[in-house]
Amino acid sequence: MIVQALALTLRLAVVVSLILLVISLPLAYWLTFSRWRGKFLAEAVVSLPIVLPPTVLGFYVLVALGPMSPIGRWYQSLTGHGLAFTFTGLVIGSVIYSLPFSVQPMAASFASVDRKLLEASAILGASRWRTFWRIVLPLSFPGVLTGFVLSFAHTLGEFGVVLMIGGNIPGATQTVSILIYDQVQALNYRVANETAGLLLVLCLVLLTCLYALRRHNGWMLWDWR
Amino acid sequence: MGLALSDTQVVTAAPVLSVAIRKRFGDTAQGDFQLDVEFEAPAGITMLFGASGAGKTTILDCIAGLQTPEEGVISIGAEKLFDSAASVNLAARHRRVGYLFQTLALFPHMSVMQNIGYGLATLDAVERKNRVAETMNSFHISALASRRPGEISGGERQRVALARTLVTRPCVLLLDEPLSALDAATKAKIIGDLRAWNGSFRIPILYVTHDREEAFALGECMIVLDHGRIVAQGLPQDVLHRPELESVAQLAGFENVFDGTVIERHVEQGTMACRIAGSQVDLEVPLTRGELGHAIRVGIRAGDIMVSIVPPQGLSARNAIPGVITALEQRDVMVVAHVDCGAGFEVDLTPGAVRSLPLAVGSQVWLVIKTYSCRVLR
Numbered sequence: 001m002i003v004q005a006l007a008l009t010l011r012l013a014v015v016v017s018l019i020l021l022v023i024s025l026p027l028a029y030w031l032t033f034s035r036w037r038g039k040f041l042a043e044a045v046v047s048l049p050i051v052l053p054p055t056v057l058g059f060y061v062l063v064a065l066g067p068m069s070p071i072g073r074w075y076q077s078l079t080g081h082g083l084a085f086t087f088t089g090l091v092i093g094s095v096i097y098s099l100p101f102s103v104q105p106m107a108a109s110f111a112s113v114d115r116k117l118l119e120a121s122a123i124l125g126a127s128r129w130r131t132f133w134r135i136v137l138p139l140s141f142p143g144v145l146t147g148f149v150l151s152f153a154h155t156l157g158e159f160g161v162v163l164m165i166g167g168n169i170p171g172a173t174q175t176v177s178i179l180i181y182d183q184v185q186a187l188n189y190r191v192a193n194e195t196a197g198l199l200l201v202l203c204l205v206l207l208t209c210l211y212a213l214r215r216h217n218g219w220m221l222w223d224w225r
Numbered sequence: 226m227g228l229a230l231s232d233t234q235v236v237t238a239a240p241v242l243s244v245a246i247r248k249r250f251g252d253t254a255q256g257d258f259q260l261d262v263e264f265e266a267p268a269g270i271t272m273l274f275g276a277s278g279a280g281k282t283t284i285l286d287c288i289a290g291l292q293t294p295e296e297g298v299i300s301i302g303a304e305k306l307f308d309s310a311a312s313v314n315l316a317a318r319h320r321r322v323g324y325l326f327q328t329l330a331l332f333p334h335m336s337v338m339q340n341i342g343y344g345l346a347t348l349d350a351v352e353r354k355n356r357v358a359e360t361m362n363s364f365h366i367s368a369l370a371s372r373r374p375g376e377i378s379g380g381e382r383q384r385v386a387l388a389r390t391l392v393t394r395p396c397v398l399l400l401d402e403p404l405s406a407l408d409a410a411t412k413a414k415i416i417g418d419l420r421a422w423n424g425s426f427r428i429p430i431l432y433v434t435h436d437r438e439e440a441f442a443l444g445e446c447m448i449v450l451d452h453g454r455i456v457a458q459g460l461p462q463d464v465l466h467r468p469e470l471e472s473v474a475q476l477a478g479f480e481n482v483f484d485g486t487v488i489e490r491h492v493e494q495g496t497m498a499c500r501i502a503g504s505q506v507d508l509e510v511p512l513t514r515g516e517l518g519h520a521i522r523v524g525i526r527a528g529d530i531m532v533s534i535v536p537p538q539g540l541s542a543r544n545a546i547p548g549v550i551t552a553l554e555q556r557d558v559m560v561v562a563h564v565d566c567g568a569g570f571e572v573d574l575t576p577g578a579v580r581s582l583p584l585a586v587g588s589q590v591w592l593v594i595k596t597y598s599c600r601v602l603r
Contacts, residue, residue: 116330123322124389124393125319125346125347125393126344134343
């Protein structure tokens with residue numbers, strides 16, 4: 001039971017953090033370098049999941065994915081079943097929920113790259129694309145790594161959104177945190193204790209590794225030859 | 226620099242960089258600031274000289290495409306980099322302008338070799354490697370190829386940055402106080418390399434500095450900038466020694482600047498007398514168009530004033546002004562004497578002169594000033 005929930009949780013965290021990496025790099029780049037006046041609006045929306053109760057977010061995602069919404073109907077017409085209470089639905093909810101934890105460290109580290117280096121790159125004839133891959137990304141690698149690991153760890157531990165969207169289906173949507181809740185409800189404190197301890201250790205190890213890595217100069221890990 | 230020439234690049238008649246731009250800054254720390262300049266820089270080194278905040282770096286940024294002027298034209302030969310009327314604004318990466326920042330902006334995560342090769346992305350690997358090796362050789366930095374910028378000295382970093390800029394064969398070179406952080410010996414060597422390189426490539430080089438010595442050592446032509454405007458232009462010697470504007474005088478190191486009134490005109494002698502405002506001191510100065518009673522401003526270099534402890538006689542100098550030393554101040558290897566003659570003067574002296582005369586605070590002295598040491602600033 002624990003193993004099944006743990007495997008599901010890890011699978012969810014890996015999928016979500018990888019998707020977030022792909023989404024967050026361009027999003028963080030845009031948030032950092034765009035000169036659009038309305039940028040603050042986008043910043044506010046991206047940060048929203050930090051302050052919003054997971055149940056609120058979960059509720060809206062549930063409605064948006066449900067059969068009453070265009071997205072839900074479109075998905076149902078493609079696959080024959082709805083998004084709510086499925087692993088895919090869980091991934092979508094988690095991506096939205098963990099987005100700020102991924103985007104913000106990346107945007108912060110992009111912003112801390114010396115602008116003169118970017119100007120030097122442009123003057124030496126490099127396109128923005130080349131400047132990003134050769135200068136911005138290597139020099140902000142610690143921030144990108146932080147965003148990746150934080151989104152992973154955050155997905156591991158999420159509860160409210162998962163409960164709202166995924167419910168509690170073992171093997172499909174029952175993550176570790178849901179399992180703990182379930183066991184406590186059933187007064188099964190021993191299993192709850194083991195599971196909780198496992199999650200605690202896992203998250204602690206992950207963050208310890210992250211901060212230990214960050215102590216070194218990040219770009220040493222990202223050597224371009 | 227012989228190696229840099231071995232490539233078969235035909236050096237045709239060097240195109241002229243011409244700049245005529247206007248740019249306004251609304252909310253700077255100094256309040257409203259407007260850059261309004263027009264100049265041409267032929268092949269060779271043109272010094273852009275001015276105090277900080279005069280707009281030197283802004284001009285370079287506009288030429289490089291990092292900032293956009295409100296209106297005007299920037300062109301190299303027939304090629305327009307920017308033309309507000311024709312809506313031309315070439316992206317920085319297409320301008321083929323070399324720009325050496327004051328901070329150098331070497332890429333810290335790349336080796337010296339990678340830094341220098343960065344601008345050669347369009348070349349194939351072999352040619353790129355050759356060009357990088359050749360350039361490192363001519364800038365005496367081959368030994369540093371695999372080091373990172375953080376692992377080499379300041380002078381070496383300067384060379385690497387210069388090499389990284391020049392390896393791309395720019396049409397124009399912009400140097401923003403590139404040598405300000407270096408000691409004199411290193412400076413001289415790098416200037417030598419730059420001169421040699423410029424001798425073979427002959428492109429317009431704009432060299433920003435606020436250092437007079439650098440301006441003298443390097444410049445073939447000089448533009449003096451003050452508050453976003455060009456106040457003087459010409460050979461460095463002419464601009465600095467025959468200043469016609471007060472801002473140039475201050476930049477050129479006139480420690481003594483006085484307001485005064487023309488009280489006599491001796492047209493036949495080519496001189497006039499002026500009374501320094503708020504004092505009884507009369508100075509004989511070269512004749513200018515100032516009429517009697519006109520307010521003028523006079524600049525005198527502290528190093529151009531002689532000090533005598535007896536009333537001077539038998540000298541050609543026309544000004545011998547009595548005064549009292551109020552302070553003696555050691556600055557590096559010289560002593561600055563502050564002398565009260567009714568108006569306050571600053572005089573540069575050697576420590577030896579101070580000892581042997583001897584001079585002390587309270588000493589009665591006469592300041593001896595040649596007429597032609599007094600520059601009338603309009």
